[in-house]
Amino acid sequence: MVLGNIKLKNGVSIPEIGLGTSGIYEKGVLAVNIKTALQMGYRHIDCAKGHENQREIGKALQEASVPRKQLFITSRIPEDMLQPELVPCAVKEILNELQLDYLDLLLVNWPSSTGSGLKNDVYGAKCYGPVPIMDTWKAMEALVDSGKVRAIGVSNFSRAVLEMMIPQCRIVPTANQIEVHPHNPEHNLVNYCQLKGITIIAHSPLGGGSVRVMDDDLIQSIAKSHNCTPAQVIISWLWVRGIAVIPRSNNESRLKQNLSTVSLTLDEMQMIGRIQKRERRLDSGNNIEELTQIFYGNASKCPVV
């Protein structure tokens, strides 16, 4: 099956299936992985400065020589570079590591940060407390204006955070990269984001090696009836929901398999959506204390506390 793209709300197209790149550090292994994936037709590579492997990805992208316009490259700002004055520095470093002139999508990785300033002495950063999200976001908006990034988005943001954030945005997030799989279906958050035109990108779609979603009895039995793998059932279920998916695999046949969806029936879609088991790898939370920190840095700056 030939897979297409999803249009982000600003008109930029993101491939429906991309490649995750976390946890692959062995020298040379990731480069082979990226080049193999590009040969198979993957065009979206999901990167993060925090993965500490962007240099190898950049080298592989150069060697694979797929025209830049055909690629969709996402990266995420590390948590210790969310101060607004550091955001452009983070992107400069990311682009330098990836050997690129611009990013297709820049994400803020997590709604709250300690802004611990670990490496920030390099840039003489003054702020060492939590960074209000709108300060970071305004710096990201400026990067769209300057052409360094084509689209900006968020990751692991709850509905409560987005509801507070959206009215304050000049550029509304185009995407929310969150953990979604049948054991963490996120029906409400996915519906809310899609209604607001925010594209969902599913990270950890196969459970990331710790959530045993591929072992689920229903997923296994549907896979058997379609003569495909549990991973293909999960990716297809996400794909039908209009969610962009970024599975990671370091194995050639699984890379290929993950690009090929199957036609699930409406009944199968609904049965998967009704799986009751809940397990997840990450939880961004959204209680009042966290919202205060996310938007005001700390309680003393919050007008309502």
Ligand SMILES: NC(=O)c1ccc[n+]([C@@H]2O[C@H](COP(=O)([O-])OP(=O)(O)OC[C@H]3O[C@@H](n4cnc5c(N)ncnc54)[C@H](OP(=O)(O)O)[C@@H]3O)[C@@H](O)[C@H]2O)c1
């Ligand atoms: N924004 C965030 O906070 C965040 C958090 C986590 C992840 N991410 C992004 O999301 C990407 C995907 O998540 P992830 O890497 O954690 O986990 P994942 O894609 O859910 O799962 C990867 C695991 O599944 C295995 N696998 C892949 N395809 C398979 C198949 N067809 N059949 C059976 N097993 C298969 C892989 O093993 P093999 O390599 O042996 O195939 C690997 O162990 C990451 O790489 C990263 O780019 C973002």
